[in-house]
Amino acid sequence: MKNLAMGVVVREGKVLIQKRFRPGKGMVFEFPGGSVDAGESGEQAAIRELWEETGLKNLKLLGSHKAKNDFGGEIHYVVLGASTDIEPQMIDPERQQSFYWFEPSEVPIQDFYKADIGFIENHLSQYT
Numbered sequence: 001m002k003n004l005a006m007g008v009v010v011r012e013g014k015v016l017i018q019k020r021f022r023p024g025k026g027m028v029f030e031f032p033g034g035s036v037d038a039g040e041s042g043e044q045a046a047i048r049e050l051w052e053e054t055g056l057k058n059l060k061l062l063g064s065h066k067a068k069n070d071f072g073g074e075i076h077y078v079v080l081g082a083s084t085d086i087e088p089q090m091i092d093p094e095r096q097q098s099f100y101w102f103e104p105s106e107v108p109i110q111d112f113y114k115a116d117i118g119f120i121e122n123h124l125s126q127y128t
Contacts, residue, residue: 003042003069004033004035004045004074004076005045005075005076006032006075006078006116007054008031008077008079009088010062010082010127011081012084015127017030017031017102018030018032018054018098019097020096029108030112031116032088036074042074043064053091054099055091059081061079067115
């Protein structure tokens, strides 16, 4: 069982999606995020992962949602508001990241896991 946390960043009606390299999958679209460490809440993990993957910090907490992930654990979607003057940065060149701001209806969901698609379809629009 693996618990995960995603940093879902929104601003001006759009959501931040990264395109990055995943071994065995190639280039995929996804929310910045990763594993919840021992002793860490889903919110803390999402904020930490977002900072580690994009350099973004000090964003406004807007909401949080929880679901079951494809690995038998929980997945936390932590929604954070960003101002227009900040942009994500590629932190780890091995990830080959690029960043996009999509309107919810434009998110390329073909790369997302089932739980992510559920969040996008059922919750994302209330924040954008």
